[in-house]
Amino acid sequence: MTAARAPGTSTPARSYHDCVTVHDVLVHYESRLLELQAGITQLSLPQAQAAGVLTLAVGLFLAISLYAIRGQVSFIWSSFPIPVAAVSARRLRRYRQTESRMWRLKRFYERAVQRMKGDWAGAGVTGEEEFNDPSHVYATDLHVFGEGSLFQLLCTVRTSIGRRGLANYLLKAPTLEDTLLRQETVRELRERTELRESIATLGDFDSLESRPDTFEEWLNSPQPSFARPLRVALAVTSAVLAGIVLAGVLGIVPWTNISIWILPLIAFHAGVGLWFRDRVNGMLGWLRPVSVETSVLRQGLQLMEATQFRSAKLRQLREQVRNSSRSIRKLERLLDALDQRDKDWFYYPSRAFAAGTHLCMAIEEWRAEHAESLKLWLQAWAEFEALNALASYGYENPEHTFPEFANGAAHFDAREMGHPLLPHASCVANDVNLSRKCPFYVVSGSNMSGKSTLLRAIGLNAVLALAGAPVRARALRLSGLLIVASAAVVDSLLNGKSKFLAEVDRLRLAIESAVPHRPVLFLVDEIFSGTNSRDRRIAAEAVVRTLVSRGAIGVLSTHDLALTEIASAEGMGGVNMHMTSRDACDPMDFDYRLKAGVTTETNALTIARMAGVPV
16 A cells, blocks of 8 residues: 555655744744734824825915915915825825734734634634535534634635635545645645735725625626627717717817707617616626625735746646636726716716616626636635635644545554644544554543544544645544544434434445445444444444445444444454543543543443432
8 A cells, every 4th residue: 555646746845844833833923913013003103294294285285275266376386285295195095004904914813823822712714604514424523613613723714715615625525636736735835924914915904805605696697688789889879979078178169069969869878778777777786796805806816826836736726817817807997987887976977978888788798708717716716715724724733744645445544643623732642543454443431531522533634634734643644535424413303303313314324425436434423322222232233334344444432332342243343442531530530542442431420420419
């Protein structure tokens, strides 16, 4: 069995980051915070100076203009403060943009420090409402989404498009080749903190972001039809109208004649506007959200185009968005112009020139030309942000390692593996080795001994590995696997399913998913706990036997010692492991270590006494 590598790649060289510690990264983050705070403080004085000069220049302009109106001075003098006011306004705007960027970066690094110190739960995006599907084969069971979840820990993306990309990476099993390409990409991006800063400060405000649904709803909205001859006629009449008005402004043609000439043109434009009013208003409903979110997407794509990459996947994504920012910029200008259509200063001219109809026609032409390309650009940006989020996780956890992937039969060999969501101080590492020789563990133990945490540690590290991220282990070697977990299955009144039936459905999915070319990693906590011990033992053995016969590997956890017989049943090849307390006299003093054999401890009576129940 040999390690599989992406085509054309070699063993990665040891980087500087492989030698740093968590403390080094935390020091870097805190130093960056101090730099940003100092920069914000330093900007206060030049901002105040620019604002003061601007105020004086405007005041001087108004004063001189007042004297000029009275005829006491020439109007020429009132123009002198204008350049000073313009330069001061430009400087003030630049200072404020710089300050805004620094504040956003400060908040970005404050959240990063929270992650490093283990205080990240409760802050950030949980993804539960957006992406959590109770029927997914492991999302709920492994705590992929929700408060204190893997998604909340990893989600450092800027846009909702990136959030969807990250969710897809955590939910969908890629091919082994794609996993290796992702891993190569994360290795490259891990040290590029400046790139992550650029992504974090896209757009002008924290609250403005690009949502995939906004663009998808627009792309899938009804396509209004505009006859091309009418478009040409409207363009010609608008040009003629503009020329006539310009001639009047320049004094070439008397306004008495102009008013006669332009009335038929305005009437024609009004008729066209009324004819297309419903279509234009319908388009406006789809376009308003798009106009708000286009800027962030365009800046992100422009960043991708301008950045040089080494890894094959990043070069592929960069090629996928080639010239995209230029096309998006054209759409952005059209949408900005459409937004100005209803402003007071342009309201009546826009109606006279049928500006809304013109712009909607141009935007619809853009959609017809770029709709399919836009879908590809959105997909590329989603992956790019997801990969950067995984790289950020790798940078902040330098003690984590990139796993190796093996061809052939199902395999999961972890050394000193810990739960990715636990704080460093409380995380206990264990070794797990599942393969054809030992296809499954039956982990016995009393309540609260750490069995469920072990299952989630295995599952979440497998999710991270397949996504291309480093894992919380000294070493991990695994094959391409499909993960199926049953650790949080509950009753569903809506679907009329009991917990037992819901668990049966989940295990049925595991059996159906187990195929030779993509074996299953099954993780089952308290299998068939909703039935009697005898039937539970028989049914559990039947399920595990079927899974193992199809090449699956996995772990069962139980406090029912009858199930430990499954491991030693004929032809099964499983191994009994257990988790127990440090001291036999204190059954609640757990060390959370995985040990060989079957547990001999129980603590149900102790827990009952703790609850005040006399037993």
